[in-house]
Amino acid sequence: MKTNQFPLSVAWLGYGGLIPFLAFAGLSLMEPAHQIIYRGALFSYGAVILSFVGALHWGFAMTLPDFTDDQRRSAYLWSVVPALIAWITIFFGPVTSGLILILGFLLQYSRDLVLCRQVSLPSWFLPLRLRLTSVACISLGVGVYSVF
Numbered sequence: 001m002k003t004n005q006f007p008l009s010v011a012w013l014g015y016g017g018l019i020p021f022l023a024f025a026g027l028s029l030m031e032p033a034h035q036i037i038y039r040g041a042l043f044s045y046g047a048v049i050l051s052f053v054g055a056l057h058w059g060f061a062m063t064l065p066d067f068t069d070d071q072r073r074s075a076y077l078w079s080v081v082p083a084l085i086a087w088i089t090i091f092f093g094p095v096t097s098g099l100i101l102i103l104g105f106l107l108q109y110s111r112d113l114v115l116c117r118q119v120s121l122p123s124w125f126l127p128l129r130l131r132l133t134s135v136a137c138i139s140l141g142v143g144v145y146s147v148f
Helices: 008-016 018-030 032-063 069-091 094-118 125-145
Strands: none
Touching: 008 018, 008 125, 018 032, 018 125, 032 069, 032 094, 032 125, 069 094, 094 125
């Protein structure tokens, strides 16, 4: 866990995972005839990715030897919260759903900050999470904007 070299596979997968965010956000603005479809795809993808990044904390809880029992319990508990946040967005309209997803990503990043203060993770982890979270939130914001 403590290697500080940024793995090429992480770069490809992490930054490659931004392509749907960027594509669907752009299409939701540029293609008015189909923007409902593109916005729906954007928010659905956002919900899936929010669930995924929350699940990282489950993995950390299982594998990080530096965790106390309380930290481990907290990480397990948190790991399901982003999925629940993502799930509730299906009950709301696009503006509310997009804003809830943005809030979920920001909360997830705040939990990543807490995690990085508790244990030693690779030096690239938090900067990568900040970049990925920023692009995801901006893209989701574009999706919200496309409603108007």
